Amino acid sequence: GANAYATGAVATAVANVGTGIKQDSLAIGGTAAIGSNELTNTGEINIFAVAVADGTVTNQFPGGEAALAQAFIDNGIVQDANGAAKSGTGTGVNSLVNGGDIMVVGDARAAAVGFTVDGTTTLGDARASARINGTAILQSAEGNDVIGIPGVGGFPNVESHARNSLTNTGSIAILADADAEGAEADAYAFIANGVVQQAAAAAFDLAYAT
Numbered sequence: 001g002a003n004a005y006a007t008g009a010v011a012t013a014v015a016n017v018g019t020g021i022k023q024d025s026l027a028i029g030g031t032a033a034i035g036s037n038e039l040t041n042t043g044e045i046n047i048f049a050v051a052v053a054d055g056t057v058t059n060q061f062p063g064g065e066a067a068l069a070q071a072f073i074d075n076g077i078v079q080d081a082n083g084a085a086k087s088g089t090g091t092g093v094n095s096l097v098n099g100g101d102i103m104v105v106g107d108a109r110a111a112a113v114g115f116t117v118d119g120t121t122t123l124g125d126a127r128a129s130a131r132i133n134g135t136a137i138l139q140s141a142e143g144n145d146v147i148g149i150p151g152v153g154g155f156p157n158v159e160s161h162a163r164n165s166l167t168n169t170g171s172i173a174i175l176a177d178a179d180a181e182g183a184e185a186d187a188y189a190f191i192a193n194g195v196v197q198q199a200a201a202a203a204f205d206l207a208y209a210t
Contacts, residue, residue: 001048004071009114011053012068019075020047020104023094031088035081035142040097041170047076048105055112055124055182067110067182069128076104076136076174083161084144090203091161092141098168104137105175106130106189112182126182135193136174139164143201143209160203163210166195 004015023037055067081092112124143160174194178187201207 001046001050004051005054006052007054007056009055010066011055013051013053014070014072015049015051016072017047017049017074019078020073021045021076022078023080025081027083029084029088030086032091033083033085033089034091034093035083036093037079037081038095039077039079041100041102043100045077045100045102046105047073048103048107049073050105050107051109053110053128055110055126056114066124067112067126069108069110071106071108071130073104073106073132075134075138076132077102077138078135079139081140082142082144087158089159089161090143091163092143093161093163094139094141095165096137096139096167098166098170098172100170101173102137102171103173103175104132105173105177106132107175107177109179110181110185112185123183126180126185128178128180128186129188130176130178130190131188132174132176132191132193135196136191137166137172137195138193138198139166139196140198141200141209143203143207158204159206160201161208162199162201163208164197164199166197
């Protein structure tokens with residue numbers, strides 16, 4: 001995960017995670033090709049971005065405090081499987097089995113609260129933004145032929161399979177949390193996608209996508 005902490009009269013903290021866990025598989029074959037990803041969790045998977053901006057200071061100039069906290073996660077867990085066969089069966093399979101705890105969390109906290117030298121409380125501007133910009137858990141599976149792959153060629157494959165499987169007997173938490181405190185305080189929390197499963201299969205004869 002990513003942690004950022006800043007303090008001062010003007011405090012800015014930014015924490016960013018691109019992709020927490022990524023699995024890619026591509027198989028190209030003649031009569032058969034299987035691209036497979038498997039992730040099994042029995043413990044803890046924590047993917048987090050935490051940003052804390054503390055503009056709480058002693059200041060002889062009232063209103064001089066400002067705090068900005070930004071916590072971003074592009075993607076949490078990504079599985080991408082592709083099987084492409086010349087003339088047989090192309091299979092792409094993703095499997096995620098969770099018996100433990102999975103957390104994908106963006107957390108931003110900004111406080112612009114200060115004190116003058118005589119003890120008077122002063123407030124400034126606070127902005128907090130927590131975002132999961134892409135997808136917390138993404139499974140993408142494809143079963144294809146290789147007609148469109150340059151330099152490979154071949155005939156349309158007879159059969160294609162694309163399968164995604166997510167089995168959860170534990171807990172999955174997907175959270176975006178923003179908190180701002182100040183004279184002018186803005187808090188913004190956003191999740192683009194929680195769990196997404198995509199399956200595509202293309203074949204001359206039989207195609208299965210689940």
